Amino acid sequence: MAEIAIETHDLGKRYTLGVSGRGYGTLRESLVEAVKKPLRRGGRSQEQPNQLWALRDLSLTIENGEVVGLIGHNGAGKSTLLKILSRITEPSAGYADVSGRVGSLLEVGTGFHPELTGRENIFLNGAILGMRRSEIRARFDEIVDFAELDKFLDTPVKRYSSGMSVRLAFAVAAHLEPEILLVDEVLAVGDASFQRKSLAKMSEVARAGRTVVFVSHNLAIIQALCKRGILLERGEVQADGTVDHVLDRYLAELERASEADLVEREDRDGRGWRQTLLKRVEMIDPSGQANAVIGGRPAKLVIEVTEPMPGLECRATIANSLGQPIATLDSEISAPADARDPELGPSIECEIPTVPMLPGRYRIDVVVKANGVYQDGLQGATFFDVEPGVMEGRPMPSHGSEGSVAFPHSWRLPP
């Protein structure tokens, strides 16, 4: 076997915006998502204003058997890189040498046809993923077992629930055995137990000595599966090394971004209507200190937007430093104590009587809506520290304990 699975040399991908995109299909979608940022920042648009480099001068070497996590903000070029390596699109500059059979999993269920039965779709989808007919036949029973769908094999997929078709799709994909596997954000499907099963399957693949390039926003999954991390930022490699090192670097970047003026941030959720934008998000201590609160004490989450609008609603997700969500505070799910206060203007306040969290650093992802219309969303809108405190008289460990949550409790012990 060759020592090197993937080698890229000054790889670049340029997209042309404008007339040719004219409102159709994936170019527009992927570009709005992937490439607008450099344009707005003005850094990457030297030749012509409508030519954008989604990837630029990317040189990487990935050895056989390496399991690499690609990390970066939306639009950093991760998906573009996977698309080039899987030959869906051509690079505009440089080259990539790829040694070995490539299987790409850029979407679960690519090519599923709703009119075909589960059985027919297994063969079609398997062929699409690059399996030989004989391979599919050999693994057919395994696939059906994994998907837990043996009763519905001869039912058209359009009669499946979305959970069922996702299970079937992942089952086919999980039995793909290429030498190089490219995976883009596909583990976040199905219910919790199926996700666990999928993750176990993925780590089995990762351990089996295959080369895997993995994209996910779930940093905990990246950390669990990958040894090496590569951080992409605006189409260039920002950091490359052990996964822990690169994750630290990425989290630091996220934090730096959260210190910038929120209105200026460019990694906003593309779905937002943007009539009003997130301007300030802070977790405030009773003493007035921002973004440092004490466990077991009260705190107030303040979200300010640029324009006051009728019917503002907010959803804040608190995640630990690896991006794993711990709690969601959602104003659309109302309680009797909720109130609308005309004095607030463009601000939303959320009172937290007791911060039920262990010491550590946490991140808040925020989404705002106005009269049900999605307006704006930011991942890592702010970060805050929880200092060790006392939960109902019981001191919290300063750090190093497992978990993120502190809840009131009391023991009864034998003398």
Next chain:
Amino acid sequence: MLKPMETETAQSPAAIEQPVAPETIRLQPSRGFSRVLSPPELWRYRDLALQIAMRDITIRYRQTALGGAWAILQPIGFMVVFSLIFGNVAGISSNGLPYPLFSLGALVPWVFFANSMLLGSESLVSNAALVSKIYFPRIFIPAGPIVAGFVDLAISTVILLAIAVIWGYPPGVAILTLPLLIAIAAAAALGVGSALAAINVRFRDVKYVVPFAIQLWLFITPIVYANSSIDQPWRTISAINPMVGVVEGFRWATLGTGDAPWTLIGISAASAVALFVAGLAYFDRVERSFADFV
């Protein structure tokens, strides 16, 4: 775009499991012709080609009440209407054949050609999810409806022959030329269909042009009338339209009457080959950008 750095060796499926040295492919900006006309590349993806063709066959009439009967209902429907309208009009020669039989003999290959071209031209756009998420030689996509069309064509040809025999016009040995005629129609349909599919990726105008163009094409093809009713030299020149040779040949081959229209078939075959080569060459040039535009 693909330049194998090591010599390619044919791999049997079992060989995949062996730790053979994997070939290295270089992905880089490409120029000129590259993929469609690369038989090893097409062969490597044969299983996918088979699956796509089978999908197109399977879904064609799924959840339709009449199913495969549609293969013949379309030409029969045209035949009835044309017979009522043109069959009684003075001056339309049907080469001495009953008009319904005369028109059906032409409609069977025509419907195959028209459907293949129409579905082919829409195919890349309707398979956008595949094109933007997975690599394979894209030519399989517009080729799929043609393969599926063969099934329909087989059904409708058998029924045409049955009707002809019952009517007292049994086919002669000329029927052996059918594969050639079908190949001409398929080559023309793939050439035109794949080029239109490629243009459709960039300009959705194709969607509106094709149904209209097919209607016009029907009337410049000797379907409601006989080629022999055209004056020379246009009678022969018109065979640049590949369907002229196919349609006249099909009548001759299935209905067992008239002289062999070899001149027309020859011109049409040359024209079909030209369309095939030009269509695939264009497809090949633009194939690499499909995922960026579809």
